Amino acid sequence: MSVxxxxxFRACGIAAGIKESGGADLALVVxxxxxxxxxxxxxxxxxxxxxxxxxxxVLKGGQVSAVVxxxxxxxxxxxxxxxxxxxxxxERAAALLGHSAGEVAVCSTxxxxxxxxxxxxxxxxxxxxxxxxxxxxxKAALAIMTTDTVAKTAVAAGDGWTVGGMAKGxxxxxxxxxxxxxxxxxxAVADPETLDLALRSATRTTFDRIDSDGCMSTNDTxxxxxxxxxxxxxxxxxxxxxxxxxxxDLAHQxxxxxxxxxxxxxxxxxxxxxxxxxxxxxxxVARNNLLKCAVHGEDPNWGRVLSAIGxxxxxxxxxxxxxxxxxxWVCKGGSVGEDRExxxxxxxxxxxxxxxxxxxxSAVIWTNDLTADYVHExxxxxx
Amino acid sequence: MSVxxxxxFRACGIAAGIKESGGADLALVVxxxxxxxxxxxxxxxxxxxxxxxxxxxVLKGGQVSAVVxxxxxxxxxxxxxxxxxxxxxxERAAALLGHSAGEVAVCSTxxxxxxxxxxxxxxxxxxxxxxxxxxxxxKAALAIMTTDTVAKTAVAAGDGWTVGGMAKGxxxxxxxxxxxxxxxxxxAVADPETLDLALRSATRTTFDRIDSDGCMSTNDTxxxxxxxxxxxxxxxxxxxxxxxxxxxDLAHQxxxxxxxxxxxxxxxxxxxxxxxxxxxxxxxVARNNLLKCAVHGEDPNWGRVLSAIGxxxxxxxxxxxxxxxxxxWVCKGGSVGEDRExxxxxxxxxxxxxxxxxxxxSAVIWTNDLTADYVHExxxxxx
Numbered sequence: 001m002s003v004x005x006x007x008x009f010r011a012c013g014i015a016a017g018i019k020e021s022g023g024a025d026l027a028l029v030v031x032x033x034x035x036x037x038x039x040x041x042x043x044x045x046x047x048x049x050x051x052x053x054x055x056x057x058v059l060k061g062g063q064v065s066a067v068v069x070x071x072x073x074x075x076x077x078x079x080x081x082x083x084x085x086x087x088x089x090x091e092r093a094a095a096l097l098g099h100s101a102g103e104v105a106v107c108s109t110x111x112x113x114x115x116x117x118x119x120x121x122x123x124x125x126x127x128x129x130x131x132x133x134x135x136x137x138x139k140a141a142l143a144i145m146t147t148d149t150v151a152k153t154a155v156a157a158g159d160g161w162t163v164g165g166m167a168k169g170x171x172x173x174x175x176x177x178x179x180x181x182x183x184x185x186x187x188a189v190a191d192p193e194t195l196d197l198a199l200r201s202a203t204r205t206t207f208d209r210i211d212s213d214g215c216m217s218t219n220d221t222x223x224x225x226x227x228x229x230x231x232x233x234x235x236x237x238x239x240x241x242x243x244x245x246x247x248x249d250l251a252h253q254x255x256x257x258x259x260x261x262x263x264x265x266x267x268x269x270x271x272x273x274x275x276x277x278x279x280x281x282x283x284x285v286a287r288n289n290l291l292k293c294a295v296h297g298e299d300p301n302w303g304r305v306l307s308a309i310g311x312x313x314x315x316x317x318x319x320x321x322x323x324x325x326x327x328x329w330v331c332k333g334g335s336v337g338e339d340r341e342x343x344x345x346x347x348x349x350x351x352x353x354x355x356x357x358x359x360x361x362s363a364v365i366w367t368n369d370l371t372a373d374y375v376h377e378x379x380x381x382x383x
Numbered sequence: 384m385s386v387x388x389x390x391x392f393r394a395c396g397i398a399a400g401i402k403e404s405g406g407a408d409l410a411l412v413v414x415x416x417x418x419x420x421x422x423x424x425x426x427x428x429x430x431x432x433x434x435x436x437x438x439x440x441v442l443k444g445g446q447v448s449a450v451v452x453x454x455x456x457x458x459x460x461x462x463x464x465x466x467x468x469x470x471x472x473x474e475r476a477a478a479l480l481g482h483s484a485g486e487v488a489v490c491s492t493x494x495x496x497x498x499x500x501x502x503x504x505x506x507x508x509x510x511x512x513x514x515x516x517x518x519x520x521x522k523a524a525l526a527i528m529t530t531d532t533v534a535k536t537a538v539a540a541g542d543g544w545t546v547g548g549m550a551k552g553x554x555x556x557x558x559x560x561x562x563x564x565x566x567x568x569x570x571a572v573a574d575p576e577t578l579d580l581a582l583r584s585a586t587r588t589t590f591d592r593i594d595s596d597g598c599m600s601t602n603d604t605x606x607x608x609x610x611x612x613x614x615x616x617x618x619x620x621x622x623x624x625x626x627x628x629x630x631x632d633l634a635h636q637x638x639x640x641x642x643x644x645x646x647x648x649x650x651x652x653x654x655x656x657x658x659x660x661x662x663x664x665x666x667x668v669a670r671n672n673l674l675k676c677a678v679h680g681e682d683p684n685w686g687r688v689l690s691a692i693g694x695x696x697x698x699x700x701x702x703x704x705x706x707x708x709x710x711x712w713v714c715k716g717g718s719v720g721e722d723r724e725x726x727x728x729x730x731x732x733x734x735x736x737x738x739x740x741x742x743x744x745s746a747v748i749w750t751n752d753l754t755a756d757y758v759h760e761x762x763x764x765x766x
Contacts, residue, residue, distance in 0.1 A: 047690055289753075
């Protein structure tokens with residue numbers, strides 16, 4: 001599974017000593033071709049980590065032969081030295097693999113504002129190259145974890161081709177775009193433009209619609225690499241759907257493992273005048289701390305949904321808003337609806353439906369509840 | 384102090400049985416004139432409670448003879464019945480006082496989506512009118528509390544005139560505008576236009592710049608009533624400054640009593656290209672849950688400040704951003720600055736300075752830390 005589910009890829013994950021814990025912290029994904037076509041989507045945060053600035057340039061060429069990923073440090077807000085460190089990482093990997101550094105993408109994740117221990121990272125690259133394997137996908141997925149509690153991988157099988165991938169991310173999850181590190185691989189034959197189209201279409205409705213805590217990262221990267229090793233050129237629609245399916249699977253795993261969360265909240269906005277309206281309303285509801293606390297307490301507090309909707313610029317009439325929680329329409333026509341005592345919120349997944357009665361568009365945003373564990377995890381130590 | 388510090392006003396606060404706890408829940412403020420000039424500022428939330436819709440209409444006339452305020456229920460999202468209830472409240476108060484209902488403002492606060500117990504509220508009004516006193520300001524301030532732990536009052540003395548006021552608010556505090564119930568009174572002679580100008584100018588830089596939890600209320604109301612009882616027409620500048628001072632004092636008290644908070648965070652954005660930029664950046668930082676958790680943990684995690692700045696549209700160069708925490712410039716030029724170990728965060732007030740290096744404008748936004756107590760207070764029961 002993971003990034004080695006598709007043919008033409010090798011990967012590995014090792015402990016290079018970047019993390020103080022001594023856990024796995026360096027992953028390498030290598031595309032053995034014959035094609036090196038690739039596409040990427042990056043954070044829209046204007047404060048971008050050095051590896052994002054580097055990889056954006058690499059992806060402009062549409063070719064990626066390898067991806068170096070480290071946990072244990074974001075290499076963000078580290079100035080010119082940070083960029084030099086990323087460059088040196090790509091150079092070392094390229095030299096070891098006999099590739100061009102301009103085709104080596106780099107991803108980092110961890111604490112912002114701390115330089116990477118480059119001696120350990122570069123020495124780790126030597127060991128990583130020696131450890132590369134066609135079965136190394138799972139180890140790679142383990143090595144990119146930070147506060148994640150489980151490795152996240154997914155795969156979708158096409159007709160003679162495969163799309164697989166891995167993801168990390170548990171906090172600082174907000175659409176911006178990607179909000180995490182994700183590497184997807186495929187053995188399908190596809191040019192960079194096809195990959196780019198499929199990837200942007202997929203991320204727009206998956207990673208871009210999860211919002212764990214409203215905080216956008218400096219390091220978000222989603223890469224899609226195609227080896228062409230299957231020799232099959234898939235139908236564009238089927239390929240795009242497979243990429244979307246893998247992204248949706250990984251996005252759901254990210255929400256399911258979000259820091260401190262005890263509930264996964266699915267916010268569906270229906271009958272909106274536009275998809276943009278639906279997304280704006282969904283995000284506003286997803287970011288309402290009071291509502292997230294209420295869900296944590298299994299309290300069907302629909303007033304907090306309405307107060308969040310009221311802060312948006314979406315088209316709606318306050319007297320026409322309706323809200324269902326787990327299928328019970330507790331708010332109808334902007335006022336009291338069915339008995340809130342009928343709402344059963346004992347299970348992990350909570351479904352909130354907001355009906356704007358303003359059109360026929362819809363969108364789904366996923367978030368989590370806000371818990372004392374989230375506060376603890378993000379206040380007890382730097383991350 | 385409170386709303387009876389200025390001459391020409393009577394007030395009271397009683398327990399009408401609206402709150403299940405049996406605590407004080409009904410306040411009345413009466414302007415005995417000779418002037419009834421008034422101004423008001425209301426929530427910009429598009430989902431407005433019935434008393435907001437009513438009082439907005441009352442304030443259009445520029446005359447307020449009395450304000451009825453209840454805690455124990457927001458009368459928001461209560462449909463046509465909710466508006467009728469507000470109307471009946473104003474009518475009853477007007478009849479008891481011999482006033483016109485069109486000059487009686489109404490404010491409510493409490494749980495959204497629950498109709499008020501009108502029998503108790505109307506009976507309570509009879510008792511409230513009987514209890515009115517020129518010394519009733521403190522009792523009025525107590526009766527409007529919800530999750531507040533202390534009553535909030537302030538006063539500023541002019542040359543022969545006074546501005547006093549009371550406020551409630553502890554959660555759902557975000558600029559929108561007001562984010563709480565506030566009644567200010569003055570015995571100065573001032574027409575509605577002068578009051579409106581002073582009030583809007585004051586709220587713009589006080590109540591509109593506190594953001595406890597990013598959640599905007601449906602009931603926010605700030606009223607300023609002038610009795611003219613002093614017979615003094617103050618200098619417009621001195622009067623505006625007194626109103627601003629009282630608003631600033633009350634705003635600070637609101638942040639100091641925010642739900643579950645253990646730290647008051649003062650975010651000053653300096654060297655911005657515009658005041659709007661400074662406010663946008665300040666609010667983005669104030670709403671970053673990860674930063675609020677870090678401050679709770681006394682962790683000078685400046686990376687979270689930069690990642691929040693990076694989500695705004697303000698003018699800045701990421702490589703020119705600097706951040707100080709309690710006076711230590713832990714981030715300089717977008718990268719590592721002074722030693723973070725130098726930052727002392729033991730005290731309740733934490734000062735974050737963000738230097739955008741893009742101009743000469745500035746703004747201060749106040750927020751709180753995010754704590755397990757906030758989660759508990761907002762998940763353990765409906766509010």
